[in-house]
Amino acid sequence: MAINAILLVNPSTMGKIDAAAIASGIGGYGLMQAAGAHVAACVLRYYPAMVRAIIFCGPGNNGGDGHVAARLLAESGVDVCRYGVEPRPGGDAARAHADCPGKILPLADWCPEPGDVIVDALFGAGLDRPVNDEVAALIERAKAAETPVVAVDLPSGLSGRTGQPTGACFQACHTVTFAALKPGHLLMPGRALCGEMHLCDIGIPARLITGDDPISCNHAGLYNDYLPAADPAQHKYKRGHLVVFSGRLISGGAARLAASAGLHAGAGLVTLATPPGAVMVQATHLTAVMQRSVKSADDLDQWLEDPRLAAFVLGPGFGDLDKARDFVTPLGGANRPVVLDADGLSAFAGDTERLGGLFLGETRLVITPHEGEFRRLFAELSDDPQLSKIDRARAAAKILNAVVVYKGPDTVIAAPDGRAAVNAGAPPWLATAGSGDVLAGIIGALLAQGMPPFEASCAGVAMHGQAGDRAGRAMTAEDLPPHIAPL
Ligand SMILES: NC(=O)C1=CN([C@@H]2O[C@H](COP(=O)(O)OP(=O)(O)OC[C@H]3O[C@@H](n4cnc5c(N)ncnc54)[C@H](O)[C@@H]3O)[C@@H](O)[C@H]2O)[C@@H](O)CC1
Numbered sequence: 001m002a003i004n005a006i007l008l009v010n011p012s013t014m015g016k017i018d019a020a021a022i023a024s025g026i027g028g029y030g031l032m033q034a035a036g037a038h039v040a041a042c043v044l045r046y047y048p049a050m051v052r053a054i055i056f057c058g059p060g061n062n063g064g065d066g067h068v069a070a071r072l073l074a075e076s077g078v079d080v081c082r083y084g085v086e087p088r089p090g091g092d093a094a095r096a097h098a099d100c101p102g103k104i105l106p107l108a109d110w111c112p113e114p115g116d117v118i119v120d121a122l123f124g125a126g127l128d129r130p131v132n133d134e135v136a137a138l139i140e141r142a143k144a145a146e147t148p149v150v151a152v153d154l155p156s157g158l159s160g161r162t163g164q165p166t167g168a169c170f171q172a173c174h175t176v177t178f179a180a181l182k183p184g185h186l187l188m189p190g191r192a193l194c195g196e197m198h199l200c201d202i203g204i205p206a207r208l209i210t211g212d213d214p215i216s217c218n219h220a221g222l223y224n225d226y227l228p229a230a231d232p233a234q235h236k237y238k239r240g241h242l243v244v245f246s247g248r249l250i251s252g253g254a255a256r257l258a259a260s261a262g263l264h265a266g267a268g269l270v271t272l273a274t275p276p277g278a279v280m281v282q283a284t285h286l287t288a289v290m291q292r293s294v295k296s297a298d299d300l301d302q303w304l305e306d307p308r309l310a311a312f313v314l315g316p317g318f319g320d321l322d323k324a325r326d327f328v329t330p331l332g333g334a335n336r337p338v339v340l341d342a343d344g345l346s347a348f349a350g351d352t353e354r355l356g357g358l359f360l361g362e363t364r365l366v367i368t369p370h371e372g373e374f375r376r377l378f379a380e381l382s383d384d385p386q387l388s389k390i391d392r393a394r395a396a397a398k399i400l401n402a403v404v405v406y407k408g409p410d411t412v413i414a415a416p417d418g419r420a421a422v423n424a425g426a427p428p429w430l431a432t433a434g435s436g437d438v439l440a441g442i443i444g445a446l447l448a449q450g451m452p453p454f455e456a457s458c459a460g461v462a463m464h465g466q467a468g469d470r471a472g473r474a475m476t477a478e479d480l481p482p483h484i485a486p487l
């Protein structure tokens with residue numbers, strides 16, 4: 001099938017792919033016919049009881065797809081009304097308009113009626129500014145009337161590059177797109193604005209569906225070759241010794257979650273590095289997880305002489321930001337992989353240069369910020385409305401020479417070399433206190449087993465999502481570790 005369900009293609013690149021397909025001899029009008037046919041099929045399939053199909057057509061090729069869908073729906077016996085603007089003369093859209101019988105009425109003429117279904121073919125990949133007041137009013141009218149919307153390529157008003165609306169935007173029930181997903185289909189709020197996604201083949205050859213930018217959905221092809229093998233000659237140290245730093249008495253649970261996740265994710269041993277005052281309390285909660293009392297950066301420095309300590313997680317429930325900075329310095333010098341989360345990140349707010357300086361050379365730092373932690377570290381990137389979440393994660397990865405796991409419903413994993421993946425399939429009930437600590441432990445365990453940081457992060461995010469699926473919607477973070485399974 002000539003679709004690529006893995007690659008994420010920016011709208012500008014999609015335009016080049018369309019152009020390359022046309023240059024290779026496939027007619028643009030044929031592509032438009034195929035696109036319009038998929039849209040019509042979607043409407044017929046999901047709205048068998050519709051009374052009228054209302055087609056909103058814009059001036060470009062997105063509108064062209066709408067004219068084709070209008071004709072095909074009319075040929076299927078549906079009562080069709082077209083609203084919008086006539087396309088510019090001379091192109092495929094003008095031909096599609098000419099081939100569709102009936103008039104096109106001004107957008108303002110649409111009066112919602114029960115049984116209407118909207119086909120939104122106003123703007124797709126070509127959207128380059130906020131929609132005007134007339135379209136904004138139309139979007140409002142559709143929303144107030146609760147008329148279902150089937151969007152062509154993208155809900156009009158949504159940026160396919162960033163997943164952010166440029167102004168007013170349709171809320172679609174279904175979005176029918178072609179050849180490859182765009183980042184805006186997965187990044188929030190775009191994913192929610194698209195409703196159910198339908199990725200359809202319009203006949204663009206698979207060989208042309210490539211990107212000049214290595215962005216993809218998070219998928220097994222990114223990490224499969226690097227997953228730890230079940231070696232019969234295994235022993236626990238070979239499987240990797242993960243160290244998780246514990247906070248003080250009051251917040252030790254977070255580190256326990258990370259540690260338990262680490263064991264379930266395959267680390268051979270996990271040791272909690274605990275401040276002396278919390279050792280007794282932690283001991284009452286631990287069984288397979290081991291413990292070592294670590295008071296100061298000097299203590300840590302000494303312990304780091306043990307080369308079997310394979311990877312470190314610092315941040316969950318750590319509490320003391322000064323101490324976090326003190327501990328990260330020897331970890332930076334230890335030339336081993338480190339996951340920084342939560343307080344381990346907040347400790348470097350306003351001081352990202354120092355953090356990056358500790359992890360020069362081959363990438364071995366992974367940071368796992370949620371939205372708030374990301375902003376604390378990179379306020380300027382967070383505030384730049386031109387940047388997508390992918391752009392932000394990539395920029396942060398470069399600044400820190402780290403793999404950035406920018407968490408959320410649309411977790412973005414980015415490497416300093418520009419590789420980026422969007423993980424969109426995780427269940428929403430992962431949004432529960434402590435679930436991020438579990439993720440940090442999983443990634444730490446994969447690093448301890450020798451996976452490179454980008455691959456470990458992509459695999460860790462996938463394992464976390466799958467554990468959430470298995471644990472079910474009533475889960476708490478404590479339920480997650482036993483549901484972690486090797487990929
Ligand atoms: N041959 C092709 O190139 C194919 C294109 N396809 C469709 O074509 C679409 C892309 O077509 P286009 O590149 O013509 O772009 P669009 O049809 O998305 O919109 C382009 C036009 O709208 C104007 N515009 C952009 N934002 C606006 C705003 N906010 N207010 C008012 N006007 C605005 C632009 O200046 C331009 O004239 C895709 O989304 C897809 O639906 C499909 O038909 C498949 C084949």
Ligand SMILES: Nc1ncnc2c1ncn2[C@@H]1O[C@H](COP(=O)(O)OP(=O)(O)O)[C@@H](O)[C@H]1O
Pocket residue numbers: 342370407408409410411426427428429430431432433434435436437438439464
């Ligand atoms: N709506 C959502 N859908 C899927 N995953 C989510 C959603 N919201 C949060 N998550 C995931 O849940 C985890 C929450 O982590 P975090 O915000 O650090 O919480 P905590 O600090 O309480 O552990 C992250 O892995 C994040 O990607």
Ligand SMILES: [K+]
Pocket residue numbers: 062120121122123124151152153154155156
């Ligand atoms: K559209």
